Amino acid sequence: MLSIEQLSQMVQAHLGLTNNANEAQYTTKWIIKESPLGGRGIFATEDIASGEVLFVDHPLISGPRSGALIRRGCTVCSKLNTNKLFKCHKCSLLLCSESCKNSSVHDDDCGIISGWHSKVPIEEVDAALLSRALTAVRALLLNEEQKRFMTSLQAHILPQHGTEVKELQQYFEIPEGDVQLMILASCVLDANAFQIATSYGKEEMGKRGLYPVSSLMNHNCVPNTRYSYNSDLQMIVKAVKPIQAGCEMFTCYTGLLWGTPARRIHLYKTKHFLCKCERCADPTERGTFLAALKCFSAECPGSLLPIEPLKSSSSWRCFECGLRVPCDNICTLQSALGSLIGSLDFGNLVELENFYLCRVTKYIPKTNQIVIDLQCRLIWELGEIENHRWHDEQIEFMKTVYAILKINSFRIPTDDREKTIPLRGLFPLAAFLNHNCVPNTRNVFKEDDTMEVYASRDIERGEEIFTCYTNFLWCTPVRRYQFRSIDLLTWGQRRKTHGRTSSSGGFAYLNQLSEYRLALKEQLCRDTLRTVAALGAGDAHLRGLLLYHLHAALAERARRCPDLYDELKSEIESTIDQAYKILQGDISAPPDLELRHRYLGPGCDKPQEERFFILDTSENLAVSMK
Structure with missing residues (x-):
């Protein structure tokens, strides 16, 4: 076993190697030493503030989870598209596309497995078993220093661990050294692996990763740290509450709200x-x-x-x-x-x-x-579904309607004295008018929501009639930028935002909730937040999600009843501000988190009706603000 000094040096090298460009993220406010709980632990050497980044870890190995009941998908991108999955003709691993087949990830995996002598025709190899064992197989790709780091971690050397590797020997003749390393990797993974979160809106095969620095943290049922994943599958570990110098840093291996x-x-x-x-x-x-x-x-x-x-x-x-x-x-x-x-x-x-x-x-x-x-x-x-699911036919129809509205609809002005949500309408004849920044027509809207189009100057015979899709008084760069943004949004992005059943959202459907169900959602958020607070969990990930959902319920109330806005404004802003501070940068965070924070959080000086109009068209704005 490595000494504390050797392990500390290996940890520092691991962090430095994985994030040379981001060394400023790392603190030196912790050390590794023997823990009173047994084994090693990470301890603060200085006072650490809540929300402070402790370190950013990177997996030594990652891949599919090994559970027999885990749904199997592509071994490269993890997609669960069962209609497109096929076996590689060289190694029998499941893939979903030629792109994944030709990837460097698959080249490495295939190179190992196809190098073993197969005892049966390759097409008869159990692809699900290969997927279960794949994370352990990838341990064979580690260099000697990485293998040394992996073997220095705690391992559960028990008969029930590594069974998927042993079962592979039914299909392949595997060198004994490879078998022993993969079994050891399975035991290390069982003791130390973390389940990797998936991106919002994606249905993927369950993944796990061996994050060696994070695995050095011991367990506590009320941890003082939390972790999240960025788009590169790096694990960002932060303090959820102030940590005093000398205190051990803990993570949690169970559900926070379990008894x-x-x-x-x-x-x-x-x-x-x-x-x-x-x-x-x-x-x-x-x-x-x-x-x-x-x-x-x-x-x-x-x-x-x-x-x-x-x-x-x-x-x-x-x-x-x-x-x-x-x-x-x-x-x-x-x-x-x-x-x-x-x-x-x-x-x-x-x-x-x-x-x-x-x-x-x-x-x-x-x-x-x-x-x-x-x-x-x-x-x-609540807010994601309302007694139905969207069917493919409905989605395709909505896709067509949305595309037409996006390009052809006109905003209908309202009485400035009234607190109303801005409207838009599809006027089919006016939609045939092309755009010019100096149009020769003007639009007049009547009380019955009809639109009359007048010539704004004399129009000669044969001259094309134009309207204007932008604000007449905007300067050229702003007009061109706004005009360009019309074609940027894809329905795929919108469908990912709205067609989800996970813990993170689907708030396009909040407007379908009855008043009773909206009030129920708000009350449930408040009750659960009180429980989290009583546990002393600090800024745990769960608290961030609950604050986000509470904010969404409050914002919907204010949208339905504009007269309540002044009363609810402070809490609408504070809840999204707190949620943003906890969830920002997390791949599992709701996709409109940043946009809500920008336009419904503190510091936004836009008028009330415009803030909620922005919320209605959040996907457009998310793209145009990039």
């Missing part, structure tokens, strides 16, 4: 240790009661909690009436609840909403992790 029993079982099964942190030792989990169950006494309003939460076989006790319940009874109830939750269709908003509002709280307190998880799922879904 103590669930977290400890997960850690034991996946990381082979039982956490004993301050939160795990507190039966109430800092007053959040995430693991609490309703008292078995029908007349008692109290909650059951473990008496000794660090003891897996501990009895539970009601803190109201004192009733004690054996651990076996608690386990039976938790299993039943798990089966009940497992029967839910999480893609069905109506079913999810009814279960949350009408059923689940009959069995467990509103503070329980199951209720909190349902709250989060509803927050992500």
Whole structure:
């Protein structure tokens, strides 16, 4: 095993090699040393402010996750397009296009696998098994220094790890040295790999990466750091709260909003240790009661909690009436609840909403992790779908309509004294008029929204009649830039923004929500934010997402009721400002995050109606501002 000094030198070389151009990002405010928890850890040498970048890590190896149930996709770009996937005729890896087949990534993978002697015809090799083992296979591409770094990390040397590599030997004759290195890589990955987030709007195969510096951080159920991924799949690690000099820096290997029993079982099964942190030792989990169950006494309003939460076989006790319940009874109830939750269709908003509002709280307190998880799922879904999904025919029709409106529609002026959302209309005859920066016509809109076109000067016979697509008083560079932007936006970008069912958005559909559901979304955001705050999680990634969704709900309220804008303005601005500070630069952040911050955040001096018009056309602006 490497000494602390040798490991520190290797870490510094790794960070320097991966980001020479960005060395200014790195601080020297931490060191590696022995941890009281066992093994090594990262400790602050100076006071560190919340939000400060600690380091930017880069994966030694990355690739598909190894789980047998993971959907398999392209081994180069990770796309899950099952209609286009095909096997490489040399190595049997799954690919989705000639571009991926000819990539340097595939050349490296194929070079290794095709170099092994195949025991069966290559087309008979199990492509899913190859995908499961691929990340470990890529360890063979590391140089000697990188292999030394990888082998210095903690590894779970257990029979259940590396089975996918062993199964490959059914199909290939693999040198023993390669087999041993891949099995070791599998054990190291099991102990240290991080699941890599996908870009917003993309449906991709699950990926993992071995980030060696980040893997040196120990676990705590209330971590003082968070991590995100940029477009280069680098991991940016930041402080979520102030860290004092001498304190250890922690990450979290579990769900932040899981209760103590669930977290400890997960850690034991996946990381082979039982956490004993301050939160795990507190039966109430800092007053959040995430693991609490309703008292078995029908007349008692109290909650059951473990008496000794660090003891897996501990009895539970009601803190109201004192009733004690054996651990076996608690386990039976938790299993039943798990089966009940497992029967839910999480893609069905109506079913999810009814279960949350009408059923689940009959069995467990509103503070329980199951209720909190349902709250989060509803927050992500409310505003994204409204009792339907978009079908391909609808999308293609909308694509055509959108393209026509984008080029041909006219903005309809409104009474400046009225607080109304700006409108636009498609006037088919006027749409035939071409553009000239000095037009010979002018448009007059009537109260019934009809448009009359008048000659603005004498027009000679045979002369073409023009309108103007830009502001008449704009200077030439601004007019040309605006005119050029008309053709930049693709429907593909719009579809990625609107056709998503993940935790990050789909707020084009907020205007379809009923007033009740919009209010429900806002309340769920506030309730869940209070739980996150009670845990002392600081500026965790989850807090950023919740603030973003709360902002979107508030902005929609103000858009529907302009008279509420002055009342809501401060919170609309503060929530998007806080969300932006947490989520900026993260590939999984909502695509309109920056635009919302720019036009609905603090410091924007545009009038109210224009700020919300900008929100309606955010995709156009996102492109034109680049």
